[in-house]
Amino acid sequence: MYPSITKHIRDHIHTTAPAIxxxxxxxxxxxxxxxxxxxxxxTFVKHEYFVVKGCLKAYYIDNKGHRxxxxxxxxxxxxxxxxxxxxxxxxxxxxxxxxxxQLLSINYNSLQKIYAEAPVFERYFxxxxxxxxxxxxxxxxxxxxxxxxxxxxxxxxxxxxIEDRVPNYDIAxxxxxxxxxxxxxxxxxxxx
Amino acid sequence: MYPSITKHIRDHIHTTAPAIxxxxxxxxxxxxxxxxxxxxxxTFVKHEYFVVKGCLKAYYIDNKGHRxxxxxxxxxxxxxxxxxxxxxxxxxxxxxxxxxxQLLSINYNSLQKIYAEAPVFERYFxxxxxxxxxxxxxxxxxxxxxxxxxxxxxxxxxxxxIEDRVPNYDIAxxxxxxxxxxxxxxxxxxxx
DNA sequence: TATCCTAATTGATTTAGGTCAATACCATTG
DNA sequence: CAATGGTATTGACCTAAATCAATTAGGATA
Numbered sequence: 001m002y003p004s005i006t007k008h009i010r011d012h013i014h015t016t017a018p019a020i021x022x023x024x025x026x027x028x029x030x031x032x033x034x035x036x037x038x039x040x041x042x043t044f045v046k047h048e049y050f051v052v053k054g055c056l057k058a059y060y061i062d063n064k065g066h067r068x069x070x071x072x073x074x075x076x077x078x079x080x081x082x083x084x085x086x087x088x089x090x091x092x093x094x095x096x097x098x099x100x101x102q103l104l105s106i107n108y109n110s111l112q113k114i115y116a117e118a119p120v121f122e123r124y125f126x127x128x129x130x131x132x133x134x135x136x137x138x139x140x141x142x143x144x145x146x147x148x149x150x151x152x153x154x155x156x157x158x159x160x161x162i163e164d165r166v167p168n169y170d171i172a173x174x175x176x177x178x179x180x181x182x183x184x185x186x187x188x189x190x191x192x
Numbered sequence: 193m194y195p196s197i198t199k200h201i202r203d204h205i206h207t208t209a210p211a212i213x214x215x216x217x218x219x220x221x222x223x224x225x226x227x228x229x230x231x232x233x234x235t236f237v238k239h240e241y242f243v244v245k246g247c248l249k250a251y252y253i254d255n256k257g258h259r260x261x262x263x264x265x266x267x268x269x270x271x272x273x274x275x276x277x278x279x280x281x282x283x284x285x286x287x288x289x290x291x292x293x294q295l296l297s298i299n300y301n302s303l304q305k306i307y308a309e310a311p312v313f314e315r316y317f318x319x320x321x322x323x324x325x326x327x328x329x330x331x332x333x334x335x336x337x338x339x340x341x342x343x344x345x346x347x348x349x350x351x352x353x354i355e356d357r358v359p360n361y362d363i364a365x366x367x368x369x370x371x372x373x374x375x376x377x378x379x380x381x382x383x384x
Numbered sequence: 385t386a387t388c389c390t391a392a393t394t395g396a397t398t399t400a401g402g403t404c405a406a407t408a409c410c411a412t413t414g
Numbered sequence: 415c416a417a418t419g420g421t422a423t424t425g426a427c428c429t430a431a432a433t434c435a436a437t438t439a440g441g442a443t444a
Contacts, residue, residue: 062333063438068336119314122314125318134275135330136332140331166420168421184401376431
């Protein structure tokens, strides 16, 4: 039994001890050193990951050769190549540890088995995805209605734990601006 | 029994006739005239809507007074204020018919009842939200890596049915650019 | 057909942010 | 402590798109 994920489940759904036990029983522990990769493009995606400790980033390289950060993840976040996992295909993305990280992995087939035996976990993931969906929509609208400074402040506000664990050039990348621009914004914020 | 939504369900999950019957039994038919509103800010959100016929847009006004289109919906799309529905709160958005529209509505409590009686519908909505989540992520990345012309072409490609049913200024708004800019892009595309 | 009215286009100008290049910072390691 | 390598900052310049303003096009209605 892994306390962090057990708490996370209990925070989102009401369920029975045996169901939680079943869920825990299919998880595997994984460690990733800072700078190492949990996933690279081309790999067939069999797992999703729950972060027990540490910080990671998910990104991909577009066909102009530019890197785009899709997501950061810290403690109690799920991370993975959602698209490839869900459609059972090969990954297009990198997932790299920004700090030494401990993770729990769940296998696709195990998850299908759990959905069959304990359908309440359909609800668990439906709820998580719904929250992620709503958060993501906010990211789209934020990019449209706000300038760099406003978005940076919003980012620091939304992810207070992440801000000082991630280099500025990664934050800039996530916000879709250049590190130079973010640097200027930060300078202006210090003065005012 | 409503054939379009029944087909939509069957296209996404395997389930029994009674379950589908149950689902159909809680739906209500709604009509909205072109230019009329299905939802306005401040309304408590009790329903999500499935489009049987017609075309609608969902948008909101930010605190600078600017309008932002969140989503278009045509036949066989679900639309609503997902955030407010899911958290059972008041809406922040407008949903307006671009063409006369026929919809099916599902009530929040009915949906909870269905989740309890036919948990396979947790799966149905989990799958829909997962697809929407992935599509939305593409929208974020597309906005970061592509210029207006590329995004416009992508839009026409992804929504071939929508493109000529929606005014250009709405498309521009959805893409997060001005109508003037989109007009110039379109002109350049006609020449080349 | 004339008259609205809205949408689309075009032109002139401004601006936020990008690009390129140089320099400063700072933690690690030999 | 010096040297190294990654990160952040600063400066000069450029560009895509926004803004503001005017004009044109195209449907609907009387």
